[in-house]
Amino acid sequence: MHRCYFISILDLTDRAELPRWLAALARSAETEEDTRRTVATILGEVRSGGAQAAIRWTEKLDRVVLDLDRLRVPESALQEARTRLDREQPELMSALRSMIANIRRFAEGQRACLQDLSLGLPGGGTVGERWVPLKRAGVYIPGGRAFYPSTLAMTVIPAQVAGVERIVGVTPPKPEATLPGAWGIDPLVLACASELGLTELYPFGGAQGLGFLAFGEPAVDILTGPGNRFVSEAKRQLVGTCGIDALAGPTELLVIADGSANPAWVAEDLLGQAEHDPDAAAVLLSEDRNLLEAVSRELTARIEASPRRAILEQSIQAHGRLIHAERELIVAFAQAWAPEHLEVCVEDPESWLPDLTTASALFLGTSSAEAFGDYGAGPNHVLPTDRSARFASPLGVATYLKRQSLLRLSPADAASMAPWVDRLAQAEGLVHHGRSAALRCGHNQK
Template identity: 75%
Template sequence: MAGLARNGETEADTRAAVAAILADVRREGLPAVLAWTERLDGVRLDPATLRIPEAALQEARVDLDRRRPELMDALREMIARIRRFAEGQRTCLRDLELALPEGGTVGERWCPLRTAGVYIPGGRAFYPSTLAMTVIPAQVAGVARIVGVTPPKPQSTLPGAWGVDPLVLACAAELGLTELYPFGGAQALAWLAFGEPAVDLVAGPGNRFVAEAKRQLIGTCGIDALAGPTELLVIADGGADPAWLAEDLLAQAEHDPDAAAVLVSADRPLLEAVGRELEVRVAASPRRAVLEQSLGAHGRLVRADRATAIALAQAWAPEHLELCVEDPEAWLPFLTTAGAVFIGNASAEAFGDYGAGPNHVLPTDRSARHTSPLGVATFLKRQSLLRLAPADAAAMAPWVQRLAEAEGLVHHGRSAGLRAAHHHP
């Protein structure tokens, strides 16, 4: 998708800005985090009362349950569906043990990470859904310490504690998350990696600065994926509803000025009808400003036949791929690179965002070619196990010695040979 390439100068500026922030936080710690938060978000935080108290989280949950019980019910339904899917994932991740001829075993086991940091985007909007999507797989995996960070807004503009939306606080309480801090951006990821938490892995989506921070932190800690500005590719035929398609495109475009929303179809009348729907709906939208920016920069209506649509999808590897076609199952075997596929007209991507089950934290910027959606496995590592009986070591030693000597690693061969020499059946 050459037409969706990000601006090279902007990318260079992003890399430089993030590198400066990471260096500051690595050198100065929390004071640098607070300084960058004040500079970038316009919020001055008190280091003495930085962590949002559990009492504030519980108060938000009780208040939401009292004022808007239907919204609390929706939150609980989303949490239950995400947890059910995550628990299903965990049952598929089985330890392995294979017996050796002389009595030993080889295998591997899944071990939970000790600590994980989860990033919940803020700024233009708040995302309790992302909080659930990141925390629940970590909990199901068995991570002992989960630390959440989310950007604040000034107290004067938001009636929540520490500038964090009350719905996010209520969701944290419902999930049982007890560590939540009101700062975001690259400085938050730097603190998670270099600061007191020193997490094993950071997870969660964000803007281009967050994605770049994760890229630069590779090697310092693990990352889930390079989940930057969101992407949607819709492949549709003449039987699709233009209004549905337009709203699906707008649902992605409203996230961020850098969001990409693309429709591909061989049907010219459909593309023209969607174009008209977009004009009317953007003009009437309360999110018109961000829609005009994202659609203007990264929105596309593309006419292409089936083969070209498949080739385009495979080359781009979009974060989200909707198949609004008559027989989507016939397309599915040819579409392997997308992060998540939404199959059939009823399967709007919005259902994936709000807890149908599969995770909405997905790789972007073509990294879906090789990276999977966030899930329970993200917060686990495989550990190899080798348990040799003395007879196994004696049987293996001769050929291990020959291979080691052929590679010039004499002490490898001697190490194996000693086991054989001291074995007396």
């Protein structure tokens, strides 16, 4: 009988050990160079060959033959999927609508917080900035091991609330013999697209999908949405061609728990993260050794009985940890790792909040399972990973907006500023900058 690998309890006793612990959690980069070369080849061919090149790569990688004249999934197929889901699985359709409503409510709250700025000047002019939506957005909906209508909603709704004029989605197809959806796309994804009002959806995945969005007729201003290493590498190589939300890697969960936490709940939260991917990381930190031992027993039993046992054992063997440490070291670990998801399953989570500033998303209290965030409690589930949460933020309405500065000077304002602007420009050797400002002085009109 196989035993669960997530059984040993490790002790963290010294802050100096943190770099070694974090290095052990780093995901493998063995294929990194191969990935770069493959992605560069795909993007180069799509840049020069357009949709035809994307079709060729889709046939090669996904074993799906697409027709150039029938690429876009027709709205009739989207509507049909929604009608069928409404008729045959009304409870699932209701759940989908609940998710959409919560995500939209949260996005609308975000937009309301993004206020334009206007500051008055002594001479009657103003300086400020305004938020303006991007024109075209491309959203990537993963579809490797599973299909994610939740990610479709998480990427499309903030763009809609931001006011993006054109939103184009791509998602990897599967051979229609294995999936009874239009163009090999999961019917639930199609139904979700229809419910959202997304009318442009194409059956492209991977680097060829992002190349199609960046170089094709859509020529989007920004690419958003998570994916595998090929998607992340394609985003990296497309920096400068268009905006990107983040270079998302394998998913991560850190749970901080005390003796008040339910071991079964904690175990399922860890397994919920581990089941995503063999490279997923699921880590538990606690001051309470009894809790760690109870969670270890729960994990062993639940993995052995799980229909997803194979993938759970892979991810947990590589990146699962049960760690015993004092509170100071728990905080230091969390701050240094900056995990994608951080659950604070303790009696008084608010007392921890001031010290936990680097994680992408926090889930406070034992009832706030990360799964609720994944499926639409409100905040977005497209999040920075691989320690980039130290400086990056979750996807949201602001992702699809840009700030545009505004300067409106009155003649009096210009005349007042011109002398010192001229002096500074001359000091920097930029003569014509100074002269440009000086011309605005009332005594110098030539």
